[in-house]
Amino acid sequence: xxxxxxxxxxxxxxxxxxxxxxxxxxxxxxxxxxxxxxxxxxxxxxxxxxxxxxxxxxxxxxxxxxxxxxxxxxxxxxxxxxxxxxxxxxxxxxxxxxxxxxxxxxxxxxxxxxxxxxxxxxxxxxxxxxxxxxxxxxxxxxxxxxxxxxxxxxxxxxxxxxxxxxxxxxxxxxxxxxxxxxxxxxxxxxxxxxxxxxxxxxxxxxxxxxxxxxxxxxxxxxxxxxxxxxxxxxxxxxxxxxxxxxxxxxxxxxxxxxxxxxxxxxxxxxxxxxxxxxxxxxx
Amino acid sequence: xxxxxxxxxxxxxxxxxxxxxxxxxxxxxxxxxxxxxxxxxxxxxxxxxxxxxxxxxxxxxxxxxxxxxxxxxxxxxxxxxxxxxxxxxxxxxxxxxxxxxxxxxxxxxxxxxxxxxxxxxxxxxxxxxxxxxxxxxxxxxxxxxxxxxxxxxxxxxxxxxxxxxxxxxxxxxxxxxxxxxxxxxxxxxxxxxxxxxxxxxxxxxxxxxxxxxxxxxxxxxxxxxxxxxxxxxxxxxxxx
Numbered sequence: 213x214x215x216x217x218x219x220x221x222x223x224x225x226x227x228x229x230x231x232x233x234x235x236x237x238x239x240x241x242x243x244x245x246x247x248x249x250x251x252x253x254x255x256x257x258x259x260x261x262x263x264x265x266x267x268x269x270x271x272x273x274x275x276x277x278x279x280x281x282x283x284x285x286x287x288x289x290x291x292x293x294x295x296x297x298x299x300x301x302x303x304x305x306x307x308x309x310x311x312x313x314x315x316x317x318x319x320x321x322x323x324x325x326x327x328x329x330x331x332x333x334x335x336x337x338x339x340x341x342x343x344x345x346x347x348x349x350x351x352x353x354x355x356x357x358x359x360x361x362x363x364x365x366x367x368x369x370x371x372x373x374x375x376x377x378x379x380x381x382x383x384x385x386x387x388x389x390x391x392x393x394x395x396x397x398x399x400x401x402x403x404x405x406x407x408x409x410x411x412x413x414x415x416x417x418x419x420x421x422x423x424x425x426x427x428x429x430x431x432x433x434x435x436x437x438x439x440x441x442x443x444x445x446x447x448x449x450x451x452x453x454x455x456x457x458x459x460x461x462x463x464x465x466x467x468x469x470x471x472x473x474x475x476x477x478x479x480x481x482x483x484x485x486x487x488x489x490x491x492x493x494x495x
Numbered sequence: 496x497x498x499x500x501x502x503x504x505x506x507x508x509x510x511x512x513x514x515x516x517x518x519x520x521x522x523x524x525x526x527x528x529x530x531x532x533x534x535x536x537x538x539x540x541x542x543x544x545x546x547x548x549x550x551x552x553x554x555x556x557x558x559x560x561x562x563x564x565x566x567x568x569x570x571x572x573x574x575x576x577x578x579x580x581x582x583x584x585x586x587x588x589x590x591x592x593x594x595x596x597x598x599x600x601x602x603x604x605x606x607x608x609x610x611x612x613x614x615x616x617x618x619x620x621x622x623x624x625x626x627x628x629x630x631x632x633x634x635x636x637x638x639x640x641x642x643x644x645x646x647x648x649x650x651x652x653x654x655x656x657x658x659x660x661x662x663x664x665x666x667x668x669x670x671x672x673x674x675x676x677x678x679x680x681x682x683x684x685x686x687x688x689x690x691x692x693x694x695x696x697x698x699x700x701x702x703x704x705x706x707x708x709x710x711x712x713x714x715x716x717x718x719x720x721x722x723x724x725x726x727x728x729x730x731x732x733x734x735x
Contacts, residue, residue, distance in 0.1 A: 223579070331590070332608050489570040
């Protein structure tokens with residue numbers, strides 16, 4: 213133990229961070245605690261897959277089985293709208309679930325970690341970040357399923373494939389940072405997490421999961437309005453990464469996603485920074 | 496001996512009660528506290544380097560809350576808490592462990608949560624293994640552990656990293672008598688190594704033997720702080 217102790221000064225414990233510094237504070241905390249964030253990401257993923265004998269294979273297996281289900285559902289039963297339609301649905305499901313799981317995971321991130329939070333003081337932003345990170349990594353694993361699909365359909369392999377991880381990461385960050393806004397209040401009122409479970413289920417239908425942006429544009433005003441949904445861009449991005457076409461979304465749809473992403477990140481980190489301290493009283 | 500490590504100044508804390516959705520919104524997003532319960536009232540005390548400060552009081556008097564305020568887990572509504580150096584809280588040992596991971600993996604995560612680097616914990620791993628006496632269980636998933644084993648692991652990690660200030664919340668009662676004796680010895684070693692300890696316990700015999708001062712808290716107010724014998728007298732005079 214060092215002799216420099218005498219020099220150290222009395223510092224306030226857990227000093228209050230001004231909300232305006234929220235975004236910087238969040239990034240700084242993640243950087244300072246990167247080892248812990250990574251350990252928590254691994255912990256979240258292992259708890260999910262370790263006890264299964266197929267383990268991480270489920271990452272690819274689940275969406276593949278889903279793809280087969282959609283194949284039967286839409287090509288054998290509902291006619292043949294588009295050869296690639298089940299692939300679009302599969303992509304939609306993967307990207308949407310990245311958003312949905314990150315969102316609901318983040319909303320309950322403080323309340324579901326009460327025991328760990330009561331053990332020591334450390335930046336609680338680690339919980340939502342590691343939950344979101346875990347879902348992003350899981351979905352990146354799942355999206356490996358597009359490789360056999362590309363080979364099967366013989367679609368050209370282009371540099372556009374880079375949009376697969378970009379779309380998935382974007383969806384995860386959107387869900388995670390939007391959820392930050394509600395993580396604190398959820399400790400006081402657990403109704404919030406139930407509400408969000410519903411929102412994620414309903415949002416599935418309002419987002420281009422079962423339908424595509426191109427289909428919506430054929431439906432006139434209502435369809436155009438539907439593309440204001442911020443999830444349009446990440447999902448469509450991944451789809452076009454696979455079929456190698458350029459992203460052909462209307463500008464307002466792209467702006468809507470970018471504004472949602474930035475606004476959630478800024479507002480989410482500010483609200484989280486301001487209220488997480490008070491939220492602990494309700495654990 | 497008289498260097499202040501922790502200074503608690505005029506600290507008060509209210510716990511809002513459960514209310515309707517509207518009350519909830521008001522109390523989180525508003526200034527006014529709806530029907531709050533006062534857990535700590537204007538607490539003042541100091542902890543000096545190298546001492547063992549005991550905290551006694553009946554259930555619900557605010558003992559654990561004080562420790563949580565000192566660590567920063569709970570925010571004080573008013574007043575301030577100042578501290579010097581690193582601190583580690585031992586409370587609810589083993590409750591935050593992930594049951595599908597092994598003792599070793601949990602030791603690493605628990606250590607990081609307490610604020611220590613992976614390398615530091617790795618370098619202490621042998622010490623942790625031998626102190627926890629888990630043997631081959633150390634590399635088994637935590638779900639195969641008994642409550643006492645989890646607590647031993649927690650104590651082993653937290654004491655191995657030699658914090659300058661150790662806060663202990665009623666964890667010395669865990670494990671079998673032999674392990675309890677060992678924990679007591681370990682804490683005394685830490686004290687002798689110029690570490691500082693704040694200890695919450697109901698075991699007055701233990702407190703008398705290791706504490707240099709005892710603080711008696713009653714209904715969120717400090718009733719006495721000082722000589723252990725006097726503090727225990729103060730306790731019995733108030734709680735009967």
